[in-house]
Amino acid sequence: MADETILILLLSDSNLPTGSFVASSGLESFLKHGFGFVPSPSPIPLPVASGTPSNDSGTIGGVNHSHPIPPTTTSISKAEAITTFIRDSLSTYAPSALPFVSDAHYVVSALQSSGGGKEAASRTLELLKELDALYEAMTLNHVARRASKAQGVALLSLYSKGFSRPPGLGLHFSPPAANGNANASEGGIDDATDADTRMATLVDAFKLAVRRGDTDAHGHLPVCWGVLCAALGLSLARTQHLHLYLHARSLLSAAVRLNTIGPYAAQQILLHVGGALVDAQLGKCARLRTGVLIAEVSNSSTDGGAGTNEKQERGWDETTDGPATTWPLGEILAARHDLQHSRIFNS
Amino acid sequence: MTSATAGCGRICLALHGSDAIFSELSSTYPLKLLSPRNERAGLAVVYMITYGGGLVSGDSVSLSVDVGPRANLVLLSQGSTKVFKFRPGQRAASTDALQVTTQRMEFSVASGGALFLLPDPVTCFRAASYNQLQTFHLAADASLVLLDWVTSGRKSRGEEWVFARYYSVNEVLVGGRRVAKDVMLLEDGDTLASKLAPYACYATLLLYGPQVQGVIRALTEEYGRISVFKAGGPAGLLWSLSALGDGGAVVRVAGNETEDVRRWLGEALRGLQVVLGTEIFRRALG
Numbered sequence: 001m002a003d004e005t006i007l008i009l010l011l012s013d014s015n016l017p018t019g020s021f022v023a024s025s026g027l028e029s030f031l032k033h034g035f036g037f038v039p040s041p042s043p044i045p046l047p048v049a050s051g052t053p054s055n056d057s058g059t060i061g062g063v064n065h066s067h068p069i070p071p072t073t074t075s076i077s078k079a080e081a082i083t084t085f086i087r088d089s090l091s092t093y094a095p096s097a098l099p100f101v102s103d104a105h106y107v108v109s110a111l112q113s114s115g116g117g118k119e120a121a122s123r124t125l126e127l128l129k130e131l132d133a134l135y136e137a138m139t140l141n142h143v144a145r146r147a148s149k150a151q152g153v154a155l156l157s158l159y160s161k162g163f164s165r166p167p168g169l170g171l172h173f174s175p176p177a178a179n180g181n182a183n184a185s186e187g188g189i190d191d192a193t194d195a196d197t198r199m200a201t202l203v204d205a206f207k208l209a210v211r212r213g214d215t216d217a218h219g220h221l222p223v224c225w226g227v228l229c230a231a232l233g234l235s236l237a238r239t240q241h242l243h244l245y246l247h248a249r250s251l252l253s254a255a256v257r258l259n260t261i262g263p264y265a266a267q268q269i270l271l272h273v274g275g276a277l278v279d280a281q282l283g284k285c286a287r288l289r290t291g292v293l294i295a296e297v298s299n300s301s302t303d304g305g306a307g308t309n310e311k312q313e314r315g316w317d318e319t320t321d322g323p324a325t326t327w328p329l330g331e332i333l334a335a336r337h338d339l340q341h342s343r344i345f346n347s
Numbered sequence: 348m349t350s351a352t353a354g355c356g357r358i359c360l361a362l363h364g365s366d367a368i369f370s371e372l373s374s375t376y377p378l379k380l381l382s383p384r385n386e387r388a389g390l391a392v393v394y395m396i397t398y399g400g401g402l403v404s405g406d407s408v409s410l411s412v413d414v415g416p417r418a419n420l421v422l423l424s425q426g427s428t429k430v431f432k433f434r435p436g437q438r439a440a441s442t443d444a445l446q447v448t449t450q451r452m453e454f455s456v457a458s459g460g461a462l463f464l465l466p467d468p469v470t471c472f473r474a475a476s477y478n479q480l481q482t483f484h485l486a487a488d489a490s491l492v493l494l495d496w497v498t499s500g501r502k503s504r505g506e507e508w509v510f511a512r513y514y515s516v517n518e519v520l521v522g523g524r525r526v527a528k529d530v531m532l533l534e535d536g537d538t539l540a541s542k543l544a545p546y547a548c549y550a551t552l553l554l555y556g557p558q559v560q561g562v563i564r565a566l567t568e569e570y571g572r573i574s575v576f577k578a579g580g581p582a583g584l585l586w587s588l589s590a591l592g593d594g595g596a597v598v599r600v601a602g603n604e605t606e607d608v609r610r611w612l613g614e615a616l617r618g619l620q621v622v623l624g625t626e627i628f629r630r631a632l633g
Contacts, residue, residue: 029575032575032576032577032578033575033578033581033582033585034577034578034579034580034581034582035581037580084541084542087538087542088538088542091535091538091542095532096530133525134525134528137525137526137527137528138528138529138530140527140529140589140591140597141587141589141597142589142590143589318516319447319478319480319514319516322530323530324514324530324531324532325529325530325531325532326531326532326533326534326535327542327543328531328533328543328549328551328599328601329542329543329546329549329585329601330542331587331599332585332586332587332599332600332601333585333587335587335588335589335599336573336575336585336587339570339573339574339575340574340575341574341575341576
């Protein structure tokens, strides 16, 4: 089954051991500080024209029989508060993290499809560290930094321990050809094994650099997500989409465990609003890049490689095409996470 | 005549004996640099002023600042930096309508020197679009106080977060190594006000180096004493502190009113009075 479906199923499994269940990305602090439940003067605009759970007072409580939530204004405003938080959190996470996901995916895919030797591999590692160092410098809130590193390193371990080929088994998974990676699909098992080995070596080297405490290697989540997905052969578009979707889903999961909304309401929000919010941010941020690869791309453009990314990065303007945070209030609240007298999440 | 202008400024400050002396202090329209006399040894003050009290769309201002070894420079503005879509009383040509106002500043601070960048906040009027790009090159033992703040607009005219776009970068390199690159973009159209509510002023304060260790220590202790219990609604002022590398801190503040934030900053930075003297400190944060 050499297509992306199995990868997407695996990567979106909530049992995936990435440690994301201890992160609320600032939601716990947001609620503790009394945000979200103050009646807002105007209704919150959502990118969905109808079918949102925000105005129909019967919807959220009504479908939920085993966890009865009375259809009161309180439950509605809680669902609204969570929805608004997801909107605002995505609106800052997407432009700040997605450029790093995209660039990490690009450099690892390039290495995989080039069939490059040791030199190309060590150059790739250098670029990953450069991306990681930039993300570290741009993530100034210590709680978000901590959470990002913990989850990123877990993804690297997941690749080497969870997605490598079990020894002694004849069958193995061939990465899909979605990245223009002709070697893996046409060259049969030998080439695919070569590619596997190359990726395993790269991921292990990156993980080692992080564990060793190299100054530039931190193992931040967006960089590691890009590495993992590219190593598995997931396309860039899927990689970006899944990353934002999982961000939204883990916020809803946190909201349920904080007992703010019920599990049915969480599904309802994810289906009817979450998807549209993710799509809206993808529309804005899928094209953003970090700027780290501009020099790289112009260096390699003489030998004709690069393709669409080269075009995208030519004329890159950091004020319109680069990473940025967009929610200073979210930064403050997330950084204040550790000040809570009692808390159940780690971020 | 066009409404957009490009102004350049250059400040070079060096220490001669105990006097901080400008080897260069120049600027072109619409930027104006003024240095009032002051009594503090080793320290100079410069006001950055724009003619007409603000910038319009298409304006660009670039400033380059060199602070020599052991010299101290205080940079202030006179009132908030106002960013208009159009210069008041002037109808801009339609081609200017979409142009961004840009301020680009490069600072370098040599060994033992210090830069205190303490301007008033930026206020973007309705539909204005503003880019501010600041880069700080610090020697390993240089010090920096960087205040960058923005208000929701002309509240008196009912403007709350109705500018088109505000983009601010603060990049700090110490000994050539990037320790922070804070990039903030505010441009969500209809949802911007709701996501920044109830606050009308946001400030970022970046502290680095030997001269601000006392301030950082005091703030870190105060921050550590905060214990948050379930609140019934948002507080009037919120702040956070994160450590930055060795000997630095990033402080963010949000307040219901700009004056609340100003008062808080004055209190938080009171340790700087020793360095700046009461008179200059009062002018900066009074």
